[in-house]
Amino acid sequence: MQEVKYLIVGGGAAGTGAAETIRSQDKESTIAIISDEPHRFYSRILLSKPNFFLEKIPFAQVWLKTEEWYRQNNIVFWGGKKAVGLDPHAKTVSLDDGTAIRYGKLLLAIGGSARPWGIPGSQKQGIFYLRTLDDAKAIIHAVKGARRGVAIGGGFIGFEMCEMMCLAGMETTILIREPYFWANLLDETSGQMIEASLAKNGITISRNAQAREVLGNERVEELLLSDGKKISCDIAVVGIGLTCPFDWIGAAGVMVDRAIITNEYLETNVRDVWAAGDAAEFNDLVTGERIQLGNWVNAQMQGKAAARNMMGKKEAFRMVSFYTTQGFDLKIAFVGNVRPAPDHNVISRGSKEIASYARLISKNGKLIGATLINRTQELGAIAKLIERGVDVSGKPNQLSDPNSNLNALLS
Amino acid sequence: MAENKKIAKIVVNRDLCIGAASCITIAGEVFELDGENKAVMLLKSGQRNSGPALKNDLVNESVSDETILSAAQSCPTKAILLYDDEGNQIYP
Numbered sequence: 230m231q232e233v234k235y236l237i238v239g240g241g242a243a244g245t246g247a248a249e250t251i252r253s254q255d256k257e258s259t260i261a262i263i264s265d266e267p268h269r270f271y272s273r274i275l276l277s278k279p280n281f282f283l284e285k286i287p288f289a290q291v292w293l294k295t296e297e298w299y300r301q302n303n304i305v306f307w308g309g310k311k312a313v314g315l316d317p318h319a320k321t322v323s324l325d326d327g328t329a330i331r332y333g334k335l336l337l338a339i340g341g342s343a344r345p346w347g348i349p350g351s352q353k354q355g356i357f358y359l360r361t362l363d364d365a366k367a368i369i370h371a372v373k374g375a376r377r378g379v380a381i382g383g384g385f386i387g388f389e390m391c392e393m394m395c396l397a398g399m400e401t402t403i404l405i406r407e408p409y410f411w412a413n414l415l416d417e418t419s420g421q422m423i424e425a426s427l428a429k430n431g432i433t434i435s436r437n438a439q440a441r442e443v444l445g446n447e448r449v450e451e452l453l454l455s456d457g458k459k460i461s462c463d464i465a466v467v468g469i470g471l472t473c474p475f476d477w478i479g480a481a482g483v484m485v486d487r488a489i490i491t492n493e494y495l496e497t498n499v500r501d502v503w504a505a506g507d508a509a510e511f512n513d514l515v516t517g518e519r520i521q522l523g524n525w526v527n528a529q530m531q532g533k534a535a536a537r538n539m540m541g542k543k544e545a546f547r548m549v550s551f552y553t554t555q556g557f558d559l560k561i562a563f564v565g566n567v568r569p570a571p572d573h574n575v576i577s578r579g580s581k582e583i584a585s586y587a588r589l590i591s592k593n594g595k596l597i598g599a600t601l602i603n604r605t606q607e608l609g610a611i612a613k614l615i616e617r618g619v620d621v622s623g624k625p626n627q628l629s630d631p632n633s634n635l636n637a638l639l640s
Numbered sequence: 641m642a643e644n645k646k647i648a649k650i651v652v653n654r655d656l657c658i659g660a661a662s663c664i665t666i667a668g669e670v671f672e673l674d675g676e677n678k679a680v681m682l683l684k685s686g687q688r689n690s691g692p693a694l695k696n697d698l699v700n701e702s703v704s705d706e707t708i709l710s711a712a713q714s715c716p717t718k719a720i721l722l723y724d725d726e727g728n729q730i731y732p
Contacts, residue, residue, distance in 0.1 A: 242716075274660055274716040290656070290717065525716055526662045553659045553677060560659065560677035609664055609672040 232331045233261040238312045239338030240264030242525055243506030246532030247336050252302045261305035263312055268362050270294040274525045276365040279393035315481035317499045334539040337489055337504040338532055341471030350443030357466045359386055372397050375463035383410040385554050386468025391432050392556035402433040402460055414567050415600055418581050422602055426557045471523055473508050486510055488521040493545040495535040503539055505531035514547045516566045516597040524552040549612045560605045565598035565615045579631035594622030610635040647705045648725035652679045652690035656719035663711040669700040
């Protein structure tokens with residue numbers, strides 16, 4: 230049986246960052262990455278960007294490590310193999326090809342998978358998800374011959390796909406199950422700003438809309454909605470969230486909930502097993518909550534932090550993370566913890582009328598998160614306010630006045 | 641990449657920058673986003689722009705080369721370019 234000191238499942242931002250960190254400090258130990266994708270480390274964040282789809286950004290820009298990098302750093306990359314079993318007593322991970330690998334320390338950086346649509350007909354050609362490089366290649370190819378497209382889901386994939394299809398000259402519709410765009414994380418004002426921008430660019434928005442069936446022979450021709458309405462289309466891109474494929478991990482006795490549960494050191498409840506990135510649900514020291522994040526910066530920094538702890542350090546992970554996107558005339562950013570909860574207080578800053586609107590989210594007098602539309606220049610200051618735990622409870626006017634300088638609250 | 645070279649000049653390629661803001665997480669005293677969601681550097685002159693900027697002109701000129709290099713390496717589009725004092729590109 231193969232034996233590896235540091236075994237990493239997942240070749241994305243968290244897994245690769247971890248391997249790089251270990252190798253920078255330990256030139257001797259064996260390190261291996263198992264990835265269910267055949268490709269070496271690439272920029273997943275670039276995949277949904279319209280300019281990448283429309284090939285305005287050279288395709289080669291997607292690669293973040295060369296093949297030589299793995300060789301030079303003596304990091305073994307087993308691509309196209311799926312981990313399917315974990316035995317924490319024997320300290321082995323088994324793969325779908327029947328082989329097993331013994332580990333000293335194990336990092337689960339398995340990321341998430343696109344949540345399947347699951348309606349009748351959704352296996353037909355022309356229905357796409359966007360999670361992997363191969364998904365993106367398939368969409369790039371399909372866009373060239375398509376005239377009408379539908380984006381499914383009012384979140385960031387839906388938003389970016391709308392712009393991509395619009396720029397590609399397609400007649401574009403977006404189906405949103407909720408009453409307004411991004412309703413699970415944003416308020417109605419923010420949602421309306423996004424919808425106004427989509428509508429101005431000729432995109433048809435279908436709210437409170439649920440697709441019931443995909444119609445067509447081999448290929449999608451129409452989407453049948455619950456209210457009986459039909460939408461003709463050549464392609465549909467489904468962006469309705471992520472699921473973490475962790476049944477095999479839970480079966481091994483590792484605690485899982487929305488994702489793999491870790492403490493602030495990114496350790497799971499099982500000895501010598503860590504988790505990082507989209508697949509980790511961790512104790513967030515900044516907000517005092519247990520959260521799971523699906524973003525690039527978090528994945529990368531958690532991979533590095535987990536790696537240091539796997540090498541024997543005891544460093545708590547502490548970071549305010551961001552997610553940003555842009556499209557049409559909008560720049561949207563999420564900072565920190567933006568999930569609604571009863572004890573989170575929201576202060577509005579700016580308005581739809583001035584096309585610049587933020588929501589500052591606090592808990593017990595301290596900022597824990599923010600959503601920003603066309604105010605991304607405030608992201609740095611807000612992150613610092615969150616990071617430093619500045620008490621903002623007596624400053625409602627400074628927080629709500631869009632012309633006040635948030636940096637002033639830092640001093 | 642010549643990691644032992646000293647960083648003298650920093651440039652953000654605005655065409656590549658997608659505002660992922662990983663540089664701000666790592667080096668928030670050097671980088672910020674501007675109103676176009678692009679990374680800019682905080683300069684002593686009070687200006688904020690994407691450069692080219694000399695390291696000596698940064699508000700926080702004492703920032704370590706290691707921090708700037710980590711910020712550049714964290715960028716998912718490799719939009720941060722680093723040069724030594726002879727003008728040679730040292731990253732990416």
